[in-house]
Ligand SMILES: Nc1ncnc2c1ncn2[C@@H]1O[C@H](COP(=O)(O)OP(=O)(O)OP(=O)(O)O)[C@@H](O)[C@H]1O
């Protein structure tokens with residue numbers, strides 16, 4: 001087989017600086033920042049040689065051991081789209097990748113069904129290569145220092161064993177893969193990521209695929225920031241997606257097209273104008289070992305809200321109001337002291353939400369860590385991002401080497417003292433969402 005030139009689409013990770021839990025309800029918004037850690041997906045057409053034509057699409061994640069997935073595809077009736085079936089890799093163990101498979105089913109069905117009449121012959125054999133920036137996964141200590149220095153380090157383990165750092169790998173992956181598939185099969189006149197229409201198509205399709213793969217539990221803030229970058233996000237109505245039957249159904253393709261291309265259904269709000277960071281400041285993430293089950297935390301908060309409606313709604317409203325104060329302080333480049341004063345109540349209110357509901361949103365071990373971090377010169381404020389829990393902290397900091405060194409030294413000392421592993425990640429908050437990259441996948445090992 002011969003491989004064509006690659007197109008690379010990337011999407012950023014996320015940090016929900018303020019608005020965890022409240023953003024699950026359309027009545028409230030959340031402040032989300034994109035992160036400089038991106039997942040890139042390169043697409044390449046595969047040309048048959050000697051007339052041998054296989055209806056196969058392969059997806060590879062070469063930073064992980066043996067992680068590649070091969071799919072066969074075939075049309076489903078007139079409006080069913082395309083059915084995707086994972087093929088047995090033969091020599092290697094059979095491992096499904098639910099996010100990849102669902103994204104392929106949604107995107108290929110959308111492409112094959114849209115237009116004046118369905119045309120599954122638009123789908124041709126192709127290869128998609130996933131390359132994730134290193135901060136998405138904790139780098140095993142055993143990696144050599146040369147490997148660690150590479151932009152896309154080989155982790156020496158399978159993806160299922162990798163320890164995620166919580167930057168939203170599945171949303172960035174689904175968004176970048178959706179962008180790469182659309183760019184691969186549609187002409188620029190039908191999909192152009194640099195236009196508002198192109199971003200809307202990417203957003204709607206990636207939300208639909210991600211929700212289906214994830215079991216419809218999230219607010220979609222992670223996919224929204226993967227597409228649009230930093231924003232104040234109000235979620236779409238969850239009912240939008242309820243008319244889509246499972247992939248393989250005879251009306252699946254048409255249902256995906258009707259929902260994704262609907263000019264009236266989508267009611268999310270992406271407030272781009274209200275988000276930015278002051279010059280000279282950055283958002284940094286601290287990865288703390290220890291996991292938190294977001295789904296059960298959400299259930300606990302929802303149960304508390306159901307039984308303490310008035311109290312919960314007042315608290316939710318206060319979180320949103322304070323989130324907006326923080327967003328404006330950052331956007332308007334207010335003085336450090338004002339940002340500090342805007343950020344501290346966000347933390348207090350989230351701690352209160354945890355105390356009242358019984359979900360460990362800012363558990364005491366995190367309170368100790370954040371309190372100490374906030375004492376460091378150059379650290380303006382801290383919060384437990386997203387759902388909170390035991391595994392991460394987000395900081396607004398002065399963006400200079402001296403502050404970074406103070407934080408790193410502190411975390412080394414704190415980890416030894418408290419018997420945890422707390423590390424400063426390399427990622428920075430950034431404003432840009434999904435984009436087309438200029439490099440060729442053939443060069444990835446030298447980047
Ligand atoms: N580099 C990658 N290559 C292939 N698949 C990936 C990659 N990164 C993520 N995935 C897919 O996403 C899944 C992880 O999704 P999951 O919902 O568990 O994490 P998440 O909550 O998005 O991550 P995070 O903890 O980073 O916020 C993996 O099991 C895999 O299916």
Ligand SMILES: C[C@@](O)(CCOP(=O)(O)O)CC(=O)O
Nearest residue numbers: 020021218219220386387388
């Ligand atoms: C609890 C929630 O509001 C935020 C979860 O954020 P994170 O995955 O912890 O970054 C859930 C959601 O909005 O999808």
